Amino acid sequence: MKPSIPKGTRDFLPGEVRRRNYIFDVIRRYFHRYGYQPIETPVMENLSTLTGKYGEEGDRLLFKVLNNGDFLGKADADDLKNKDSNAVLPQISKRGLRYDLTVPFARYVVMHQNDLAFPFKRYAIAPVWRADRPQKGRYNEFYQCDADVVGSDSLLYEAELTQLLDDVFAELGLRTVIRLNHRKILAGLAEIAGHADRMMDITIAIDKLDKIGEAGVEKELRERGVDEAAVGIIKQFLGATSLDSVAPLLQDSAVGRQGIAELQEVFATAGTLTNRLEFDVTLARGLNYYTGCIYEVEVDTEAHPGIQMGSIAGGGRYADLTGIFGGRDLSGVGISFGAERIYDVLEELSLFPADTSEDLEYLLLCLDDASLAHGFQLQRRMRRSGLHTDLYPTAAKLGKMMKYADQRNAPKVIIIGSREVESGQYTVKNMRTGEQEVVGF
Structure with missing residues (x-):
């Protein structure tokens, strides 16, 4: 038998592991410097913990783990005969590999809330799994490096995480663009467009703009039941390039105005950075649990021409994630560094220090x-x-x-x-x- 590994996974030679550890060490050092504490959670979670937290597309990308022993023994014979996978799945699988580190963190906080001091600042550096189509910069198994604060609504933490992103990428020698938007601005957009009840449909479509283009977004919006007049309003927003230009479009939306005000405070508090900090109204991040400020970091192609890579870090504010698990409502905000993509970019740009080899x-x-x-x-x-x-x-x-x-x-x-x-x-x-x-x- 010829040895092989599953698509979307990788082996790492010793030199590659040392370079990866260099990335982890830089990120971990700044996590410590900013006062974040390490925690660990299992690689597997109950599917009930994971499902319904990432949106419709995220749920499809969950890796399911078969039940122990004769997993078909308790499956309904008729469901098996009819090849009804949706009916069979909950009968043969109760667990899944974690999709990210944020939902397990919310579960962790609820289970250990009596042992934690709030606001609680945690970090985790660990692998996650997504059943996505493997391609450059996208793997089925990859590491995330997360920092989260839970138990405070203070926008100081949004500004702090912005500075943390900036410090890490400055240390790595990688020039980036840190893009910010706000889910309340997107909610205001849906309200102004007359589809407040379709905010998630609009968000999911906008989030694909860099993949399918404006025409593709318009097509998907129509397929999701958004009328032509609303599509026209959404197109106006997609052309806005600053908070000042989007503010007049949301003057009739209270939630939209609140989103603008909060982002203005984050920009002002974050101060001067090494990397570029920009507002991007097209930034949507389709995960269901984001409710406030959202982040995405990309390589600055003006400083590093020719680099073709998607986001290398991201995150956002979530207001009620812990409530889903029966705990008291604790607001949180967090970011995640995409270690695999960062590695690929540093390798392509020859930015690893010589002693990492x-x-x-x-x-x-x-x-x-x-x-x-x-x-x-x-x-x-x-x-x-x-x-x-x-x-x-x-x-x-x-x-x-x-x-x-x-x-x-x-x-x-x-x-x-x-x-x-x-x-x-x-x-x-x-x-x-x-x-x-x-x-x-």
């Missing part, structure tokens, strides 16, 4: 068995002194060992023979420059 400081190469025994003890002394050290496990030809040193990308090698064993002095060769120096350990 190294896992060693020294590699010891021994010329005979006596030197090998000495080298093994030297290796232990070096490790105890904090040096990242490894030893070629046999006394072999020098050319073979040097080839291995190149393959391991070892910065420095120490060649040990009888003279080094007797003197306790070792010649260290810098593999990058070819320079040598004699040292003692």
Whole structure:
């Protein structure tokens, strides 16, 4: 059998893992700096926890886990015979792989609310799974790096998360555009268009603008029952480029005006940033649970021409997610970094630091068995002194060992023979420059 892995998943070689860890380490450092605390949740959740939280498209992308044992044993025979998958599914699957880290966090907060101090600031760096069509920048299994605050309505947290996004991408050397919108502005749009009850239909369609274009959005709006007059009003909004230009269009909507006022406060509080901060009325983010400010971050193609990648971070405010699980109504706001896409962009732009390709400081190469025994003890002394050290496990030809040193990308090698064993002095060769120096350990 030829070995393979499922589509939409990836293996990572050691150098790739080190570069991924570099991304995680930068993000984690800023999470700590901003006062966020780490938590962990299971990779599986009950399907009742996950379904109905991500919108109609999100529910379709959930990976379901079959029940233990004879999962067909309790399935209805008629449903199986009729191939009624919608009826059979709840009979054979009660669990699913988590789709994101936010809904499990809301469940976590409700279950542990008596143990937490609110506002509660948490972060999590972990894999999630989505049954999407794999393509560049889109995988079935990928990591998210989330920071959330729950238990406060303060818009200071929206501004703080904006600064957090800015700091992380500045540290990574990646210029980005941080785009903001507000769900209340979208609700105001639906109200002005005469379809307040179709706000989610309008949002889902607008959220596809970058994929299907304006004509595609218009077509989908019509298919979702939005009349021609309303489509015309929505087109006006899609052409607005600033809060000032969209405000007159929402003057007759109280909820729309509130959304504009809140965004204006976030922009003013966030202050001066390294990256570009922009309002984008077309930003919709189709997840059902967002109720306030919404974020999306993309690579700044003016600073990095030629990069073709979707959003590399996103998030938003959710007012009542914990209430769904029977807890007290706690407002929250959070962001998520898309580690896989960030990795791909940094790789394409050669922005990883050179030392992320190294896992060693020294590699010891021994010329005979006596030197090998000495080298093994030297290796232990070096490790105890904090040096990242490894030893070629046999006394072999020098050319073979040097080839291995190149393959391991070892910065420095120490060649040990009888003279080094007797003197306790070792010649260290810098593999990058070819320079040598004699040292003692």
